[in-house]
Amino acid sequence: MGGVAGEVRRRVRSVPPLTLDAGIAAGFAVVSLLLGHDNVPAGWERLDGLGSALTCLINLLVVARRRAPVAVCLTVFLLWGGYIALDYWPVVNSLAGLMALYTVAAHRPPRVAAGCSVLLAVLWNFAGLTGEESSWATTLGQSVLYPVILCWFGNVARTSAERNVRLTEMAGQLRREQEENARRAVAEERVRIARELHDVVAHHMSVISVQAGLAGYVFTSDPDTARRALGTIAGTSGEALEEMRRLLAVLRVDPREMAGGPAAVDRRETGEGATADAYEPAPGLDRIGTVVARVRAAGLPVALRTTGERRPYPPGLEQCAYRVVQEALTNALKHAGSARVDVRIDHGADHLTVEVRDDGGASGTPGTPAPDAPHVPPRGSATPPPPPSAPSASGQLSTGHGLIGMRERARIYGGSLRAGPVPGGGFQVLLTLPVHPAAGPAPPRKGTTEHDQGAGGR
Secondary structure, three states: OHHHHHHHHHHHHHOOHHHHHHHHHHHHHHHHHHHHOOOOOOOOEOOOHHHHHHHHHHHHHHHHOOOOHHHHHHHHHHHHHHHHHOOEOHHHHHHHHHHHHHHHHHHOOHHHHHHHHHHHHHHHHHHHHHOOOOOHHHHHHHHHHHHHHHHHHHHHHHHHHHHHHHHHHHHHHHHHHHHHHHHHHHHHHHHHHHHHHHHHHHHHHHHHHHHHHHHHHOOOOOHHHHHHHHHHHHHHHHHHHHHHHHHHHHHHOOHHHHOOOHHHHHHHHHOOOOOOHHHOOOOOHHHHHHHHHHHHHOOOOEEEEEEEOOOOOOHHHHHHHHHHHHHHHHHHHHHOOOOOEEEEEEEOOOEEEEEEEEOOOOOOOOOOOOOOOOOOOOOOOOOOOOOOOOOOOOOOOOOOHHHHHHHHHHHHOOOEEEEEEOOOOOEEEEEEEEOOOOOOOOOOOOOOEEEOOHHHHO
16 A cells, blocks of 8 residues: 555656646536535525636636745635625635645745634634524634644645755755765875875886996996896886886776776776786785895895784785885985895884884995995996985985875874984984784794895895
């Protein structure tokens, strides 16, 4: 039954209001005419031509009840009063009068409906006093009860309609806020991708620059070293392109692909989405060894040491540690000269600590090449050092976007980052990130795992 009633309501709501009111008015007119020509109580006139015309006019006014509720109500009451004064039976046109009052209560404020209720009560008592079939008490009770009930139902309908309007407005506002939040999230994600691209390009281009300078410097004197440098350039540029392709793929994802829509089907059919490399997870702690090996191949002695039990971390936290190590090694490669760099990763009980520290090189000055470092290697040397790159204006780690980005990453994950010279010479970047206590340990790795090849590993 509930489904049938719901279907009826949906069909009624789909009918235009004017068409619905026209049908109601026509029905009222037909019923009233039939009632007026039926057995009329004694004391009242049977409907004639004039009475039938008044009956049709009174009931057909219901067609305009939504457009002008008060005007229709007053007109119906006025014509109904004249109809009663002509000694026609009042009950014949009572449906139109009651419907007019309900419409006023449903579309106008309560005070307007109260005024129309008073008019209906007066008209009802006038009809009761004119006839003889009902007592005065009955007529008075009806004149009070009927308007109150009609006004109550009309007020409920009006408040429900107003509530629906407010809910519709609130839903629209919520939808607009959601769209704005979505646009803001997209903008923030694009900023994040821009920062990722900055880190990727800065690191790989630094390695490529150093290796290109070395290859050009020893191209004729040491072809083997030049070939190794060119091989490093090829590998580094390929990794840079792969990582940039993965990051930029985020901007190319069609929303329909998230639901397996036509866009995903199109990509599968064309083979564009045949490989999943573009959607691999972001780099984490497991790829720090690759960065160390790359920088080590570029000519900078780097040692990697890991202590503590490795456990699963959130991907964002691992990426934060990875980017900090990448940025610190990039700056060391550009500014530390012949210094030796140590990378230490400590998996503590409450914190993940990452330290990148160089010893300052032969001069003991942090982040600067040794003053007595030869600019031209001896001819025929096996592994000539790469030509020193120009240091920053301060001679230390750049304080531009790289350091700002590292500090911002640490702040996002509730950690801290210290970067600066250390006593005895050298430069240190120390990242400390809090670890959620609920993170369970990974398969135990007892002792200390060291990957310390130093300069000999080159």
